Amino acid sequence: MNVKLKVENLSKIFEFNGNRVKALENINLEVYENEFLTVMGPSGCGKTTLLRIIAGLDTPTEGRVLLDGREVKGPGADRGVVFQQYTLMPWRTVLKNVTFGLELRGVPKDERIKIAKKFIKMVGLEGFEDAYPYQLSGGMQQRVAIARTLANNPEIVLMDEPFAALDAQTRNILQNELLKIWQKDRKTVFFVTHSIDEAIYLSDRVVVLTARPGRIKEIVEIKLERPRDRTSIEFLEYRKLLLEILKEEVLKTIKRGE
Amino acid sequence: MKINEKDLALKLALPVIAVVVWELLAIYVNNPVILPRVEAVVNVLIHPNQGILGTGNLIDNTLISIKRVLSGFFLASAVAIPLGILMGHYKTVNNLFDTIIELLRPIPPLAWVPLSLAWFGLGEMSMIFIIFIGAFFPILINTISGVKSVPTPLIEAALTLGAKGRDILLKVVIPASSPSILTGLRVGAGIAWMCVVAAEMLPSSNAGLGYLIMYAYSISRMDVVIACMIIIGIIGLILDRGLRYIEDKYFAWRKMMK
Numbered sequence: 001m002n003v004k005l006k007v008e009n010l011s012k013i014f015e016f017n018g019n020r021v022k023a024l025e026n027i028n029l030e031v032y033e034n035e036f037l038t039v040m041g042p043s044g045c046g047k048t049t050l051l052r053i054i055a056g057l058d059t060p061t062e063g064r065v066l067l068d069g070r071e072v073k074g075p076g077a078d079r080g081v082v083f084q085q086y087t088l089m090p091w092r093t094v095l096k097n098v099t100f101g102l103e104l105r106g107v108p109k110d111e112r113i114k115i116a117k118k119f120i121k122m123v124g125l126e127g128f129e130d131a132y133p134y135q136l137s138g139g140m141q142q143r144v145a146i147a148r149t150l151a152n153n154p155e156i157v158l159m160d161e162p163f164a165a166l167d168a169q170t171r172n173i174l175q176n177e178l179l180k181i182w183q184k185d186r187k188t189v190f191f192v193t194h195s196i197d198e199a200i201y202l203s204d205r206v207v208v209l210t211a212r213p214g215r216i217k218e219i220v221e222i223k224l225e226r227p228r229d230r231t232s233i234e235f236l237e238y239r240k241l242l243l244e245i246l247k248e249e250v251l252k253t254i255k256r257g258e
Numbered sequence: 259m260k261i262n263e264k265d266l267a268l269k270l271a272l273p274v275i276a277v278v279v280w281e282l283l284a285i286y287v288n289n290p291v292i293l294p295r296v297e298a299v300v301n302v303l304i305h306p307n308q309g310i311l312g313t314g315n316l317i318d319n320t321l322i323s324i325k326r327v328l329s330g331f332f333l334a335s336a337v338a339i340p341l342g343i344l345m346g347h348y349k350t351v352n353n354l355f356d357t358i359i360e361l362l363r364p365i366p367p368l369a370w371v372p373l374s375l376a377w378f379g380l381g382e383m384s385m386i387f388i389i390f391i392g393a394f395f396p397i398l399i400n401t402i403s404g405v406k407s408v409p410t411p412l413i414e415a416a417l418t419l420g421a422k423g424r425d426i427l428l429k430v431v432i433p434a435s436s437p438s439i440l441t442g443l444r445v446g447a448g449i450a451w452m453c454v455v456a457a458e459m460l461p462s463s464n465a466g467l468g469y470l471i472m473y474a475y476s477i478s479r480m481d482v483v484i485a486c487m488i489i490i491g492i493i494g495l496i497l498d499r500g501l502r503y504i505e506d507k508y509f510a511w512r513k514m515m516k
Contacts, residue, residue, distance in 0.1 A: 100416070149419075
């Protein structure tokens, strides 16, 4: 298996008002090509910080991130991000949001519209090309955000709790669609969540971080055939396992009163 | 539709009552130098191309005022919008200009009259300068605040799609702040319109609505004074509503930025 993304001896210390808070400590991680990898941990464990450093939106205090062997310096189109908040350009239609990255790269108009339409169809929003984000529900907006990231053809897709703000039904539907797209598009996915269910349902491997400072506590490989059944015995066994691993860390967080 | 008619009736009720009260008072006062009859004013208004008191007609004077406002307003926009964008986006530019702007801003446009006359002489330029000063600050302040309040997640999303500094400015910051810039233009236009009337009341002036008001006053033609005031009110209203229409029509997405 080829290593797509490598995180080496990565630490992050935040400083504000003279206080130093260690968010991440000595993270070493490899994400393989075409892999669906999920990072989870108690709130405040630094999982979003890790994603932001990989995206180039934050800088590590120590260590480095390598994509295909090249060190990451700042944000770039090779690492597409789907954010938790809604980040569509409100003045652009669905189509023009999805073509945004292609436009920046100077892809000719006809071609970028063709590419965008393909991905809009893939996320099930055919017919909404000319709608504006404010006319769409939260779930639909996240679909557009996914289409926008995929249309840009990144080397790896980083997803920061993209479904956290959605209701349970919509979340399950979008998880299924994401898996379908991932299987078709063969992208490497780095996914951050705090939902055990979501992690088991989606991932090849689940990385569990400790409470702050975030260190890798355990990496669990999910050996279940897809599509997975959330109510199967095996699924529930993974749930139990991950709950056990997480319990100690969540208790630490609660004890600190966070 | 019924509700609309009710709304309209309610909106027109007070103006109609005001005209009736005015007419009754005018009959009671019975002195056109203090309060002319409604008919006298209407008579001036319905013959807008009839020469008044040897100073040209209402239309010509109105057009002169409009031309001055537009000149000052466009000059102010041409300086304030680019400066505001740079000040909002680049901290160094902001630090450079902030103090002087905060010092100049509280000075009312009319306090500039003596300097303006000294610098530009008795003529068009000094009046346009006063209008420029009046329109400049609201446009600048709204532009700066619009640029500063562009949500960080939007900028970060654009960065991860491959946007560089110039793209961020042109394709994210400027469109995102355009509703705020338009609000600045609307406020600026209102103030510019107030400034022209004041500037035209200066001793050096010999045309325009402001001039006409002062001249009519000096020869006790209150019907002309009130006719001019009504025109000023109506044009100000049209200006404001026109820009508001553009806001509602082209910036419907603005509610999503909140």
